[in-house]
Amino acid sequence: MTLxxxxxxxxxxxxxxxxxxxxxxxxxxxxxxxxxxxxxGQPLQDDKSPKNGMVLDFSLLKxxxxxxxxxxxxxxxxxxxxxxxxxxxxxxxxxxxxxxxxSQPTTENIIIEIAKILKSKLPKNVKLFSIRxxxxxxxxxxxxxxDN
Ligand SMILES: [Zn+2]
Numbered sequence: 001m002t003l004x005x006x007x008x009x010x011x012x013x014x015x016x017x018x019x020x021x022x023x024x025x026x027x028x029x030x031x032x033x034x035x036x037x038x039x040x041g042q043p044l045q046d047d048k049s050p051k052n053g054m055v056l057d058f059s060l061l062k063x064x065x066x067x068x069x070x071x072x073x074x075x076x077x078x079x080x081x082x083x084x085x086x087x088x089x090x091x092x093x094x095x096x097x098x099x100x101x102x103s104q105p106t107t108e109n110i111i112i113e114i115a116k117i118l119k120s121k122l123p124k125n126v127k128l129f130s131i132r133x134x135x136x137x138x139x140x141x142x143x144x145x146x147d148n
Pocket of ligand 1: 016031
């Protein structure tokens with residue numbers, strides 16, 4: 001049995017604000033996020049299958065992540081649901097993609113959400129191995145199945 005990891009990279013634009021933060025990130029601002037999703041599994045050994053030799057067809061991985069993650073977060077504004085209603089209400093009224101999180105919308109907490117969603121969407125023959133989410137070129141968070 002040979003386990004192989006495969007990774008696909010995605011990009012999305014997202015805005016957020018960190019409630020109560022003691023720096024510039026308390027203001028609404030955006031990032032160009034880079035997301036790396038790594039799954040592990042055995043390459044299929046079946047000469048008759050069009051997926052022969054693959055852990056998971058990259059195009060299928062792309063579809064799963066696009067539908068469940070990118071389409072949700074791309075061009076959205078993610079806020080802490082504990083922010084005052086008087087601020088959240090007009091935003092929700094005037095914009096389509098407002099996402100409220102029960103926790104602070106940091107890269108760390110967003111990657112926890114992404115892991116939760118992806119674990120439920122991946123086919124049974126592969127396992128989510130890790131996720132890496134870049135907020136900037138020099139800052140990223142990682143989620144590893146082995147740590148959790
Ligand atoms: Zn930020």
